[in-house]
Amino acid sequence: MNPRALLVCAAAFLGERAWSQSLSPTFVPEARVDAMLQKAEQSNPAQKSRLLNRASRKLQASAQKNPANAPTLQMLVWLSYAKQDAKLFAQSLQRLQALGQGQASDYWAAAEWLFGLEDYVGALEFIRYYEATEGQTLRSASSKQAIYLRLYQGDSALSCAAQYCIQKPNDPRAALLYAQTLGELGASDEAFLAFASLKKLFPENTEVRWQYLLWAKANDRLTEALAEAEGIWSDPDITERAKVAYASQLLTQNPRDQPSAALAVRWAEGLLRQDSANPAYWALRGDVARWLDDLPTAEESWRHCLSLPGGAQWPVFQQILQLDLDKGDSEALLIDAKAAQGAHPEHPFGSLFLGVAQSRKGEHAQAHAILLEGINRFGSDKEVREQYLLYLGEVCYRLGLLNEFRGHFDEAISISRSNPTVLNNYAYFLALLRIDLKKAEALALRAVAIADQEASFWDTLATVYASQGKHAKAQLAMDRAHSLGADPTKPVQTTNEGYEP
Template sequence: MMTILRTIFILLLLTTFGQSSFAQKKKKKNKSNISIAPVQFLTEEEQAEVDHYFLEGEKYFLLQDLSKAMSAFQKVLDLDQKNAAAHYKIGQIYSENGDMSKALPHAIFAKSYNPKNKYYYLLVSHVQTNLGDLNAAEKTYLEMLSEVPDTENYWFELAAIQFYQKKYEAALVSYQKAQDHFGPMEEITIQKQQIYLKMNRLDLAIKEGKELVALYPNEPSHALSLAQMMLSNDKYEEAEKFILSKVDHYQNNERLYIFLSEAYSKQKKYADAIDVLKVPFESTTLDLSRKIRTMAGYLEMLPNEELNQPLLELAEALVKTHPDSYQALAMTGDLYYNINERAKGREYYIQAVAIDGSNYNIWQNILSLDLELEDYDGVIEHAKMALENFPNQATLYYFEGTAYLIKNDYENAIKIFNAGKAYAARDANMNSLFHGQLGDAYNSMGDHSKSDDAYEQALKAKPDNDHVLNNYSYFLSLRKKDLDKAKEMSSKLVTDFPENSTYLDTHAWVLYMMEDFSGAEKYLKLALQYEPSGTIIEHYGDALFQLGKIDEAIIQWKAARDMADDTTTLDKKIADKQLYE
């Protein structure tokens, strides 16, 4: 047991003295020439005691028992106040404990008494840096590099401190010193690039980048970094020339083609920009999201005769390369939508939700296109499918109910609207839309009591719902019920929408039913200025007839007949010169 302990102690002793530089004590035969600095005159007995406590301190320091280590090193100083190694170790302990203010004087003392020991300089600079005194740390590094041989690798640390202090010129000098010693290095060139960029010396940063590419010709990351730097600093033409000089060398490097595309695009060479995207879009290794972001940038330019077909080819390549990606299919759907091929766009959207139905926006796109294409059965089918994924989305009920309403399937419309309105209760606008549609459905079924109640609920949620104000006031006028209320609503409409022919016609018809034929004539005449329809022209003829302007009325009825599908009533009015309502 004693042999093992003695061996460990000797190893500990050798390790300790191998890592630190101490001043020599008096040389003795068969003794190591590395020892504690004999700064003051000590007897041999005192020196032995110093050595003993120092070794004790080193042992506890290595065992991370810092309290005992500190005590031992302090005993060294009690015997030898100017012992540089003990000051260094005490400084180390304070540093490890985070007490930099106490560590600093010990570190400085050690360095002062042994100015050739790099570890003492490094402790001083470490403490100064942690204290935030970077200027002092910089001076310490400079002193060490001047005084201590074989410390050239610390030019990097010095340069980093100078860079942090925005002493860019000084940092460049330090990196150049490192380069003079070690030769060209990737790290040095990259750091010099960053400094030049901070100094707004883009030309020099690019020059360093080109040197780096030349130094490492088989490393594409440097070419990519340089291309990106040029693009980020609006050097689009220079980036184009540089990338074109490298695409053959780095064949099929997808990111390089992406950058080339960006360089073309920034110069408004859109056809070229799209053409060079074929390589990355046919690649399975390039990130799909990067492709989609690139293509998305062109959507706002569409439709465009020059770009439509090239983008379609890219989209097809995207889907071919990523056949199981709903994002690729959805992006292709977006493309077809933007070039006004709505049906084709819907096909891709439907394929996308077949793979992953969790994207609500795609479902909305499908339903909007169903309505636009007047495929009301498609609206109903797709709304039901979407509700399986999003059962609490009021908008989906609204789409389905509206499709039933358009198909005159009022019972199913009412059923769906009543089911969905619970999910719309917290949204005033949506709540008003649901009740408005219910009002229309109940009115079409002849249930005026429920219709009026639904309209009232709609206006309670959103008093300026123009669809409800129009329909409610018009249906009341047809029933000649609550005409004052109808007039109040229609008056609000024509005030808010003075150029809407439908609303002007509604207001005119309310006035007509109130036997204000002059007022009706006035607003019908206004309506005809904007968007005349057969109904508005017929109403205008009716108002003229009521005002005794028979011949003028017949002229309007004949004009309305030319625009009508069913002319039975109009033919009778014209033939009999009589009003039939």
């Protein structure tokens, strides 16, 4: 994209009339358009769209006749934002800025919008408008730094960070921006010295210490990173919540990244050495172990967490329930689901997990009853409703309630047409019933198009093709499933129980 494509000349906006910044603003109300917009807000979607388009044309015509009328331009700013017309939004706002009538919040909205469209030069211009009104802020300085880095203008990025640091000498965030910019530019030694100075200047600032730790980890200074980590987790002035939150950030990294793994393990161990009766620390140990695929340690940690006072929190129950599902342990799943619902009867997924557990035990009638109760209580939320519908569809299939089975899956698809699990499971059960196989094929193909690395979805497609008698296609789909990790000893038509919450 041309970086100044959205900041076109005034002639493109105002016809052939030349724009002059010497124009004085006028303030003629746009009463008719205002009435039209109020009517649009009370209209159905189709009528609203027509009214907004009509209002836009009227306002643009008005702007051609009176290019300095502030109310016209202000309404165009609002309308173009509502219609997601970035070009008109930027043009209108530029005119308001030239008239001295723009708002800082609008300038920032334009900068963010243009940044998202990769119009970095345009974004910089609106950031400057914002700074002319509000002064330089951390948000504007860091945004300019990010833009300069994307434009490969390292000197400008460093200069921007340095200027803000000079402007805010007592703000650790300003100094952090400077140190991080040095790191981004590959000046490792200079960044290390900057971080060391930062720690001396702001010894009580935990965020400075954390950012230094991350920088050290990323630059193969694991000894320094571990030392800083121990300083944070053993600091009595840092809250328990903050210590857990910092460690949890490490779990967003690749678990095969050795420095991240070492830091996460040491952090959890260090916290437990300080307070072995703290359920939050045991929950963190379980999360770290699960992140590292150490499932026995994860389960042992979470179950110990549940046994401690205050440890029976829903997220811990959910981790345990997911482990039960992954292992296919229906006995443990039912026990844990009952315990979870007993501890959290108002949680929207309590009944869902209990219904799933009963279904896995073959108690389909009981599962149907608890799932219906759950969807009636908690189904006003679309995301929650979709999950209940998914399992109600499965349970109704197993109970032979075929109309209800199809109704639940159809409604789930109407909520989210791009959920591959819903598409996959519906297709699978249709294939097993050998009904509506064209629909089953379409659903299965959509599922693998959305999630083409999911072996069980290719397994379903193979089952559909086999049900249609398309054996060559079935074998190709099963070969793909095998290549993605499906059991190679299984025949084409395999069991596929699908989604687990």
